[in-house]
Amino acid sequence: MGRNTRKRRTPLATKVVAGAAALAVGGGGLVWANFYASAHEEGPSHHRTRSAAAQVATIDCPDVGQQLSGVPDRARGEVDGELATMDSQITEAYQRLATTRRAQAGDPRFVQNTILGPLKDRRKAIIDRIQLEINRAGGQADEDLDRLAGCQGQPAEQPQAGDGQDGGGQDGGGQDGDGQNGDGQDQDGGQNQDDNGNGAAGPVADDFIDIDDVEPNSRASRNGLAADGDGGSTGTFTTDCGVNENDLFNSDNLIAAPGVDNGAHHVHDYVGNQDNDAFSSDEDLANADTSCRNQGDRSTYYWPVLRLQDGTEEFDANDQGGGAEGNVGRILKPARAELKFVGNQQGDVVAMPKFLRIITGDAKSFTNGDANANSSWSCTGFEDRQVTDKYPLCPEGSQVVRTANFQSCWDGQNIDSANHRDHMAFVQEDGGCPNGFQAVPQLQVRLVYDIPTPVVENGQVRNPYAVDSFPEQLHKPITDHNDFINVMDEDLMDEVVRCINSGEDCQ
Template sequence: MGHNRRRRPTGARRATFGAVALILGGGGLVAVNVFASATESGNAAVPLGSSGVAATVDCPDLTERLTAVPEQARPEVDTELAHLDEQIAAAYRGLQDAASAADGGTLDEGAILDPLRKERAATIERIAAALDKVADRPEGLDTLAECSLRRTEIASADAESGSPNPQEQEQEQEQEQRQGQGQEQGDKDEEPPGDGQQTPGNGGQAGNGPVAADYAAIESVQPNVKKAPRQAKASTGSFETSCGVNAEGLFNSDNLIAAPGVSNGAHHFHDYVGNQANDAFASDEDLAAGDTTCADQGDKSSYYWPVLRLQNGTAEQDAQSPGGGIEGNAGEIVTPAEVTLTFEGNERGKVTEMPRLLRIITGDAKAFVNGDTNANASWSCTGFEDRQLKDKYPLCPSDSDVVRTFTFQSCWDGRNIDSANHRTHMAFAAADGSCPEGFRAVPRLVQRVVYDVAAPSLEDGGRTVPLFAVDSFPEQLHKPVTDHSDFINVFDEDLMRELVECINSGRACGPDTPPGSEPGDGEEQPGGDGGGQTAEPPAEQTATASAPAAPGQNEKPNEKPNEKPNEEPNEGRSGGEKPAPPAQDRGAAASASAEPRAATTPAAGTPDDVSGATAAAETSGTTGTTGNGGDGDGAGTAPAPQAQGGLAETGSGLGLWPAAVGGVLFAGGCVLLIRSRRHAR
């Protein structure tokens, strides 16, 4: 019989095989864990997609610490604060460039953050030196130089649709091919607005937002506006000033309030109505001598807010300029269909005159990275204004328009027309109208801006019907929570006196109201947007629109004639008719996080449950949203930004076990391999 000459493995050989297996298995576990960590937690290696970045630049905001800057130091401090914004914008552009170059690779955070930290440290030292000349510098300023890369959604077509399955990817690829060949999408598709040239993704803004999670169907939002109760001595009147819709096309990326004397201090474009002399270098005298678009020439006040754009690839006047396309603010600027500027009374008592040249900023342009403490803009749709969103853009039905509402602070400290951080001289009234100690009630400005824009097609990243979003600082990614508005009071003193008398006497006054017109006994008036009537002012904690509609009402409450004097026609700006998109295309389902939240902490003694909407938002709506600009996710929504922070915050500590086990296996395999080699000798 033949012998089997195959050698059986010796003990040393078996040990060698086992050691190799342990090393390979342990190394595999470590590699898997490293890959998971790179995509799930804040790592030094930040994944970068070919269509955009997976992070934004998050830096501490010095204005939160600089609440009291002596007048002598303020010009220098304001200039240096603007330099900090420039540095962040440059760092974010560097992050985008690195993402494009990496094309799916990784980036060391130090390449972006180390130069930024050095620049910020030098600028902060100059701020401290300016303060040292006239007062003691605040402690801890030097600790605010450190920034981080904060993970967020990759703004790809998949992220925008929220449905990255292979079948939909194939459909999108086929759609892109048809577009490239100039073929029609189908009988229902329309030509894109603007110059007719489509850009892949959301109008060339891929990587800079917005994304599908930034939108919510207004019909999915429960009514959340509560009217504030009025006391017997409440000032129930209103005064409306008509200043047009910026048909004149006055835009710039300056910010006279926050960055005086600094060109491009806002890093995004503003719409201006009212005063036409407003730029970064305008003096008080310039404002007083400037022209105004207001019907009553006694109102030369400046009202301005970030423009709304369609992400359709249209090259606007600022396409290659700072503040515009260079900083991620691209696409067609939409002229509002309607702008309403109303001054309202106080739920508790009479109001006093605003001081001339009073400056107020409401909302926070950096709320996405700062958190939503000072966020104070509301989004809704005509016919649904009893439903307000704070951190989502609304998807409106085809017969409804988009509405932005800004309810300004109405308690003044009685001394200052501005403050170092442009906030502390003003405060919000509590739900009952009471102001903080030492503050007095002044007329409450409510701005309501309406746009005839269609609900975007989220399923294809806005290719069919373009996405819309407000301009923002580049690192704020066009999040709706960053919306804000600015006001400088340049009312003639006689007109301001008339305004206050009108409000305190319970009358509804405006450019179309006959002198001496009174709406009755001066008590609460019936609500509604039209007919010159004024709705009961809401509690400022909810920052809601001034005229909520009945739940489920689909009819526009303020139908307007087809043509208006001094206004540009809006036809064609929305990309055609506004079909109601299918349910699966209407973005994130509205959860409690979409409801309005308190703009400020209620004053001492104010009940926590100012209204049902506020209470619900504060208890459940902020879950998972603190510090992320309010982009929380609800059931059925598109994916929300991934959690930030350390292991305790993200839960990634539980995910370390593969690396631990892998490390043990790897080390054991190495030891076993060494010992087996020795025995083999």
């Protein structure tokens, strides 16, 4: 696979310094250290008991971007650039964490004094600049943002806020991914733990679950599936945009980090619009080619790639966003990418505004918690069994399925918001939209993959697959997310709305 050609322009905000470099090279792949605390669960409350000698596995920083609101439009480019710089700081701190294990073992204050303390100082400087930029643009910055500067170390355990496939209590088919020893070397001479022989920071055995061990219908939907009542809009509109046959990949994020090269720190698959990178303007998107069969759909649909960690050196094996940041192995394109728009249970939908931006899921759910998580994993033939925080092990003849059902309530005014979330909302329990919001066509993305089933044995996993992630998120399945920018022609969007409201199935 080849890299897409990027435009190179002056960024809208501070240029982000390249994140983490490769930590070690061995066995034909880039090796990232991964360390997990010894832990066990006691009782239904999932109370954690940790080994006193457990080492920190990753870095947990408050997500400043999620706390921002009321950022004036003319300050958003600069603020997004500052937030991207904070992401790079976390990446660099995680690199430092992963390469100093011997020093950490000899000094219990090493992580705090040499990694977390300096990181807090750097984050506070950026928060101060964000506050200044908001106030200069006529806004009123939260004076208490400094409380978000400090970070902490975290053992690599999945968030337990009742998610575990929504209370299903599954534990990865009885495999305990914590405390297993790998046989890699870290740069300061320490012995790696828990890389499971895959040469990357996760996934581990406990990130997988046999689909037979997932309870049917155990994951309650928060996403407002297609309407099934007489009062709703029951039609559908399907758009066929292929499976990225043009090999359009990059590690940018045009929504969250416009103007910042490698703003995602992980690689995205793109279908639809063919002019997707951090420097694409709305005009660029409107004039671009599209991979969609209906040429009126120039929307951009993108998601983090899946990789099979089989030792393959991809085109980005030495690049930022790819192997240099722990995203290693063979990129897996979906065998099918199904993009469908559906209606609302309570009534008609209205047209999406052009250039509406929606992010669903949270790329930082492992450290942020599951408040914005919206990952859904399953297997063909078993799609009544959905899991959010495990990768499914599918039986022979069954394929892995990733599903994303987007927020479908719009505030009626904004195509984006300061935290890229507040202008959109999920439907309420009755299927209707919150006060002040109106229903728009709901995008549902279903990706189907042919993936050899990993072997989980003796607490280790061989040839695992994993979603690309920020390095410190350790490739956890709960970090899966999906992104969309509406660039449909007005006539096509009107057709989408007409089909859905009239109960037709169109494409």
